[in-house]
Amino acid sequence: MATLTLENVKKSFGKTDVIHGVSVDVQDGEFIVIVGPSGCGKSTLLRMVAGLEAVSSGDIQIGGRRVNDVEPMDRDIAMVFQNYALYPHMSVFDNMAYGLKIAKVPKPEIEERVRQAAKLLQLEPYLTRKPRELSGGQRQRVAMGRAIVRKPAVFLFDEPLSNLDAKLRVQMRLEIKALQRALGVTALYVTHDQVEAMTMADRMIVMNGGVADQIGAPLDVYANPATEFVAGFIGSPPTNFIDGAAVGQSGGHRVGVRPEHMQLVGAGAGRLDGRAAYCEALGAETLVHVKSATGTQITVRQDAGHPIPEEGSEVGMDWDRENEMPFNAEGKRL
Amino acid sequence: MEKRVTFKGIWLPLLLVLPQILITAVFFFYPAGQAIWQSLFIPDPFGLSMQWVGLGNFEYLLSDRYYRASFVTTAIFSILVTLVSMGVALYLAVLADRLIKGSGAYRTLLIWPYAVAPAVAGVLWLFMFNTRVGVVSWYLGQLGYDWNHVLNEGEAMGLVVVASAWGRISYNFLFFLAGLQAIPRSVIEAAAIDGARFWTRFRTIVWPLLSPTTFFLLVVNIIYAFFETFGVIHTITSGGPQQATTILVYKVYSDGFVGQDLGSSAAQSVILLVVVSILTIIQFKYIERRVHY
Numbered sequence: 083m084a085t086l087t088l089e090n091v092k093k094s095f096g097k098t099d100v101i102h103g104v105s106v107d108v109q110d111g112e113f114i115v116i117v118g119p120s121g122c123g124k125s126t127l128l129r130m131v132a133g134l135e136a137v138s139s140g141d142i143q144i145g146g147r148r149v150n151d152v153e154p155m156d157r158d159i160a161m162v163f164q165n166y167a168l169y170p171h172m173s174v175f176d177n178m179a180y181g182l183k184i185a186k187v188p189k190p191e192i193e194e195r196v197r198q199a200a201k202l203l204q205l206e207p208y209l210t211r212k213p214r215e216l217s218g219g220q221r222q223r224v225a226m227g228r229a230i231v232r233k234p235a236v237f238l239f240d241e242p243l244s245n246l247d248a249k250l251r252v253q254m255r256l257e258i259k260a261l262q263r264a265l266g267v268t269a270l271y272v273t274h275d276q277v278e279a280m281t282m283a284d285r286m287i288v289m290n291g292g293v294a295d296q297i298g299a300p301l302d303v304y305a306n307p308a309t310e311f312v313a314g315f316i317g318s319p320p321t322n323f324i325d326g327a328a329v330g331q332s333g334g335h336r337v338g339v340r341p342e343h344m345q346l347v348g349a350g351a352g353r354l355d356g357r358a359a360y361c362e363a364l365g366a367e368t369l370v371h372v373k374s375a376t377g378t379q380i381t382v383r384q385d386a387g388h389p390i391p392e393e394g395s396e397v398g399m400d401w402d403r404e405n406e407m408p409f410n411a412e413g414k415r416l
Numbered sequence: 417m418e419k420r421v422t423f424k425g426i427w428l429p430l431l432l433v434l435p436q437i438l439i440t441a442v443f444f445f446y447p448a449g450q451a452i453w454q455s456l457f458i459p460d461p462f463g464l465s466m467q468w469v470g471l472g473n474f475e476y477l478l479s480d481r482y483y484r485a486s487f488v489t490t491a492i493f494s495i496l497v498t499l500v501s502m503g504v505a506l507y508l509a510v511l512a513d514r515l516i517k518g519s520g521a522y523r524t525l526l527i528w529p530y531a532v533a534p535a536v537a538g539v540l541w542l543f544m545f546n547t548r549v550g551v552v553s554w555y556l557g558q559l560g561y562d563w564n565h566v567l568n569e570g571e572a573m574g575l576v577v578v579a580s581a582w583g584r585i586s587y588n589f590l591f592f593l594a595g596l597q598a599i600p601r602s603v604i605e606a607a608a609i610d611g612a613r614f615w616t617r618f619r620t621i622v623w624p625l626l627s628p629t630t631f632f633l634l635v636v637n638i639i640y641a642f643f644e645t646f647g648v649i650h651t652i653t654s655g656g657p658q659q660a661t662t663i664l665v666y667k668v669y670s671d672g673f674v675g676q677d678l679g680s681s682a683a684q685s686v687i688l689l690v691v692v693s694i695l696t697i698i699q700f701k702y703i704e705r706r707v708h709y
């Protein structure tokens with residue numbers, strides 16, 4: 083268990099800059115999710131913390147110790163890979179025991195710790211199997227088990243759930259979170275799935291093209307996105323962006339309004355007019371996709387009780403001014 | 417699932433495999449049959465008549481001190497060629513595998529020796545180690561070492577082993593490199609995080625995962641050393657000195673064509689045929705179940 087500090091960490095591969103300076107202080111036992119679209123540098127950042135990738139500039143500290151030049155094995159971390167990276171020729175037991183054997187932990191203790199982890203992860207019936215004889219979810223658990231038997235100071239996860247089906251993903255998400263809580267280990271978790279980020283994170287780092295656009299608690303980030311990118315990336319369906327001038331926003335270059343903050347009103351009665359393109363009735367709620375007069379796509383989310391407009395009919399859209407999120411020309415929140 | 421193509425009649429498939437069957441018949445079944453037939457006779461010195469001796473040729477061979485010595489020579493030679501060519505290839509492959517950039521260039525350079533015919537390779541090495549004009553033997557002379565593989569049995573063996581292994585290194589290298597690159601990088605990284613340093617990783621992860629490749633190469637290289645090194649031996653030592661480098665294949669040639677003992681030579685061919693069949697069966701049995709971890 084330890085704190086983790088990144089200080090203006092940068093990374094370039096040859097001439098290409100991939101990470102442009104990320105700083106964050108992670109508290110002991112905190113669950114941090116790094117979220118962002120594909121190619122924004124999430125894995126690279128995580129791999130630098132793991133020591134699998136050299137840091138180009140800046141400092142990484144684990145438990146107050148600078149680890150830039152420390153080998154992965156001496157950083158007191160454990161990592162769960164996207165493809166699990168299990169040792170294919172070893173049994174589940176040996177996969178989990180591998181690190182302990184190398185650390186020359188006495189045999190009875192290895193046995194004890196592996197059994198304990200297997201029990202926690204419901205892997206007991208599979209200890210003698212090879213990884214190829216397991217389902218995706220079970221392999222995932224073995225990878226988790228391998229991480230927890232070593233009792234590391236920091237857990238690193240690189241999209242550990244992306245190879246699982248949707249249902250299992252939801253279940254494992256809860257399990258991982260519960261496990262981390264129970265063990266109280268600091269965790270750094272990479273995902274491109276904003277729902278995963280919202281549900282698991284104590285705080286999240288929203289990455290955009292090698293820059294940490296915003297770092298904060300999920301609900302804070304949701305309510306107060308610092309950039310246009312964050313507003314668009316976090317939340318589903320995504321935030322609507324409207325030309326500032328079209329809605330009389332003086333300073334705002336563009337204005338973001340979340341779908342749930344919009345209401346449909348009669349044509350001409352709201353702040354913006356458009357034509358209902360199509361409606362998705364999801365049961366509890368309905369998503370109405372509107373094409374505004376200026377050609378912008380807008381999504382309105384309304385409760386099931388509200389009348390659903392005819393497709394192709396003229397509608398108006400209205401929202402409270404306090405729910406408006408104005409952004410300047412550079413995409414920064416005003 | 418295997419995808420099977422099925423034909424309606426028998427004639428089209430037969431026609432399609434006919435060329436291969438013809439080639440096999442002319443260049444394999446016919447000579448093999450001849451060898452088996454001839455191994456049962458002793459021809460007279462002028463080749464005018466043949467005398468039936470049954471298994472006499474084989475009995476004679478197996479009690480022949482020189483033939484048994486040739487077996488031992490072949491074993492030593494094959495083991496050395498296999499170890500040297502695979503060892504060096506594995507070493508180079510491990511180095512190239514750690515290289516991210518430029519491994520393509522190394523691969524291309526390292527494949528060249530494979531394109532050199534064994535006899536030519538033999539001549540190249542012979543020139544370098546020629547006792548009078550060879551570059552290497554001259555340098556060895558400067559260092560005070562008197563190189564003479566024409567007289568020294570150990571040196572002769574060493575030279576044919578190196579010359580034979582050299583051409584094989586590139587072939588083995590390609591397979592080892594492919595095998596190494598088939599190991600997911602994340603598995604190696606996971607082991608590194610688990611605390612394994614380079615040698616531990618190699619011993620506990622890389623080597624076991626590479627074992628299918630290693631086994632395949634082992635069989636292929638032994639077959640090579642047994643049968644395809646004739647050119648090297650012929651150009652460098654001609655089996656000498658005192659039969660020190662006369663491996664079984666070479667003995668077939670020297671007894672048959674030089675010594676004109678066709679019956680014995682044919683019997684030796686048959687024995688070799690049996691040996692290569694066994695090796696091939698092992699190889700096929702193995703390749704059938706490729707994954708074994």
Ligand SMILES: Nc1ncnc2c1ncn2[C@@H]1O[C@H](COP(=O)(O)OP(=O)(O)OP(=O)(O)O)[C@@H](O)[C@H]1O
Pocket residue numbers: 095098100118119120121122123124125126127274
């Ligand atoms: N070894 C490398 N050499 C050169 N460029 C690299 C290397 N590794 C990653 N990159 C580049 O760095 C950028 C970030 O890569 P990274 O793998 O961190 O993205 P990511 O956010 O994890 O994406 P994904 O969600 O697809 O996994 C990408 O543009 C990628 O092309």
Ligand SMILES: [Mg+2]
Pocket residue numbers: 124125126
């Ligand atoms: Mg990634």
